[in-house]
């Protein structure tokens with residue numbers, strides 16, 4: 001591989017790569033605002049300037065500038081090298097690049113930093129970006145001096161409504177155009193642009209439009225400063241109180257990699273945002289997926305019910321066992337869920353097949369919806385592929401087929417993992433018993449004879465297989481809410497009460513069992529023991 | 534060396550001097566006939582021999598620039614004429630468009646032929662109403678004669694010329710901002726590379742030339758490239774031929790004068806410009822448009838390099854106005870239109886005027902220019918208003934130094950260099966505002 005020198009150290013690059021890209025791969029972060037690895041190069045912030053040695057045998061390009069000798073009271077002619085933006089500069093074999101090691105670069109970065117803050121309101125105490133703002137970070141790293149321009153800053157519109165999700169503060173905007181480029185290049189909707197020029201420039205929404213494409217929240221995430229804020233997150237939390245877990249989005253079968261940002265003190269999730277994965281979602285997520293986190297705290301089933309009345313967990317489990325025990329296995333259907341992890345589905349399957357002897361497998365799922373060719377998949381379930389795979393050679397039938405089977409009297413008892421099904425559930429009233437493990441207080445749970453509260457994906461680790469067949473681990477963020485427990489544990493508890501011992505004491509044990517059973521059945525469900533705890 | 538010529542200006546001021554008939558009567562449309570008999574490659578070579586240094590300000594060799602265009606392919610090539618002329622103090626291109634538009638048309642046909650282009654866009658600053666009118670009329674006349682269209686001068690090589698009007702933003706004179714504007718986009722400079730020759734108008738190979746650069750090309754083909762170049766006293770520095778010299782400000786006869794390259798500032802101000810108004814002493818001269826540094830009338834030059842030895846030790850007013858002589862002297866030739874200030878001018882106000890312009894015209898794309906130009910203006914404004922401090926004055930050169938070389942396009946340097954030059958030469962005047970109070974100052978920008 002060809003290489004160049006960055007501050008004396010060898011950095012390899014692939015032909016066509018820029019200096020900043022190659023450095024990033026080598027683990028060196030050259031400071032930058034406007035550059036984003038997923039967007040075109042704008043090279044407008046000038047934070048990433050580096051000094052490049054001239055080609056061999058050629059003099060460096062030097063520019064005429066001035067220094068001032070305060071003692072003598074006179075100006076002195078000085079020279080400075082022409083610096084290059086590393087985000088635009090193609091890497092060349094043998095090139096000598098100075099970043100941290102150049103005094104000229106240090107000065108240029110401090111200057112850019114100072115200029116970016118020149119007309120900035122520095123209203124960090126009321127800004128949601130505080131704590132994850134590049135202006136703050138780079139001020140500390142590259143400037144650290146007081147503000148020299150002490151006059152009134154230029155006033156621009158604040159708290160402008162850009163659309164249903166985003167608010168714009170032009171005074172905080174550093175005109176890096178990331179949001180503009182994102183909308184045009186990734187969301188394929190050139191709805192943002194700049195207006196006016198010089199230091200009056202600001203971002204505007206196209207006349208007659210709102211910022212309302214399917215990826216508007218991404219503009220807030222690509223914005224390196226607090227100029228764009230999300231209505232959903234504004235003024236709700238301070239990011240330094242938040243912790244992040246590595247989750248998998250539950251919005252559709254693309255399985256975007258994400259972070260769930262939660263406050264461990266109040267066990268509340270505040271935000272869902274993209275986590276880089278070159279194969280799956282690159283740097284992006286859609287609005288629906290990001291806002292889907294709100295379901296973690298909405299409409300949850302937090303305590304068990306027996307015939308619609310609250311019960312404690314022990315009583316509910318007893319009741320479930322009583323209902324399921326000694327049922328004619330031909331009349332007992334088991335419903336897996338495309339919204340639950342492989343772990344939950346496998347546990348239910350084990351309970352059904354090994355302990356209850358049922359062979360009638362069905363799959364509950366969210367109905368499909370709109371798709372695009374960016375990220376959004378029509379299958380609105382995060383684990384259709386995984387729930388299908390755990391079943392091995394006999395794939396589950398659809399939920400509507402179950403309803404038909406109930407209507408024709410073939411099925412009288414159902415044990416189900418819940419999903420946001422949209423089918424007409426009235427046939428369920430013909431059942432003798434319906435035991436449901438459900439995260440939410442949705443139709444299936446409401447119709448249940450016994451409903452047991454299951455933990456959502458934010459509260460337990462799980463594995464999800466996306467539409468391309470990639471199995472991905474999702475980490476829990478907060479503790480199980482209310483009386484909920486991971487569905488796989490609930491399934492295990494029912495099994496125990498049926499007198500069948502389940503050997504799984506821990507998630508690792510359990511995942512080992514999932515894998516070996518799945519392997520025996522000839523399928524790979526990709527659940528990794530010890531992947532996360 | 535003062536040597537007046539009239540290749541471009543012979544019809545200036547004559548009744549109907551801008552018409553095709555007048556142009557042809559003066560020998561026009563002969564160069565293009567010669568050029569079209571040659572191969573395109575030979576036209577480029579001949580143009581190189583002429584050593585026309587770009588008249589738009591950067592001074593790049595015209596023939597050399599043409600030779601960067603790729604070989605003809607299935608991609609259309611374009612010639613784009615930069616007729617945005619927005620540099621303060623510069624007013625030469627409009628005289629060509631108003632009084633000798635056919636020279637530009639003829640130059641465009643030669644340029645198109647040389648570079649494999651069939652379409653030429655002339656990007657004209659909107660407020661130049663007479664220029665547009667004369668260009669439109671000239672294009673119609675040339676079309677009617679068959680000089681433009683399918684077979685110019687009987688040669689099967691289609692050339693069409695279109696006038697495109699800009700909205701009058703200074704930055705749209707920067708060639709890549711111009712191309713964006715031409716395409717209907719926001720007029721802000723593009724990143725380079727790719728250069729226009731690789732990817733210019735509509736992503737196609739394009740050459741952008743200044744009006745005067747192209748308008749002098751027919752003369753090259755009438756005289757021969759080498760003979761044209763040798764008209765210049767700086768032929769040995771590859772700075773050939775003749776050009777338009779402008780002079781404005783405090784001179785008795787401001788205007789545009791055509792001379793062989795080699796003219797000095799002193800000749801321009803005193804011989805052609807008739808001397809300083811009211812015969813007052815000179816305060817300073819900006820050699821070629823507002824983006825160039827200002828010079829004191831008694832500055833002595835010292836240019837490194839053997840080629841320049843003859844000029845060293847001389848006063849800046851007495852060295853030939855050339856691209857390399859002025860670059861070597863730490864200055865800039867720019868558009869070769871000098872701005873003259875007599876001692877009645879308050880340099881603080883002059884700089885304020887300039888900084889206001891640059892703050893207003895910055896496209897706002899890159900940080901150092903967007904914020905730096907505003908900061909520079911703010912400091913000068915405060916000093917003029919009597920609110921400036923010595924601390925701010927001491928920061929002034931730092932701001933300009935930090936802009937220099939750190940921007941996307943040359944606008945940043947164009948704003949920073951005059952700022953540095955003014956503060957370096959007239960710091961005392963700025964101090965006076967701060968120490969003695971703004972009210973004590975002359976506060977005069979003009980006579």
Ligand SMILES: Cc1cc2nc3c(=O)[nH]c(=O)nc-3n(C[C@H](O)[C@H](O)[C@H](O)COP(=O)(O)O)c2cc1C
Pocket residue numbers: 586587588589590591592593595598615616617618619620703704705706707708709741742743744746747942943944947
């Ligand atoms: C801020 C800025 C403004 C410019 N304005 C003009 C202009 O008005 N006219 C012009 O011919 N060149 C202008 N230029 C120079 C052009 O970018 C370009 O160099 C020129 O048109 C090339 O033509 P030439 O090689 O024939 O000189 C400007 C450059 C900058 C940086």
Ligand code: SF4
Pocket residue numbers: 172173174175176177178179180203219222223224225227228
């Ligand atoms: S709003 Fe944010 S992303 Fe958009 S240009 Fe301004 S600073 Fe950049």
Ligand code: SF4
Pocket residue numbers: 704721722894895896897898899900902903940941942943944945
């Ligand atoms: S230097 Fe100024 S004019 Fe040029 S791109 Fe940057 S902001 Fe725009």
Ligand code: FES
Pocket residue numbers: 031032033034035042043044045046047048049085086087088
């Ligand atoms: S990161 Fe903004 S100029 Fe390179």
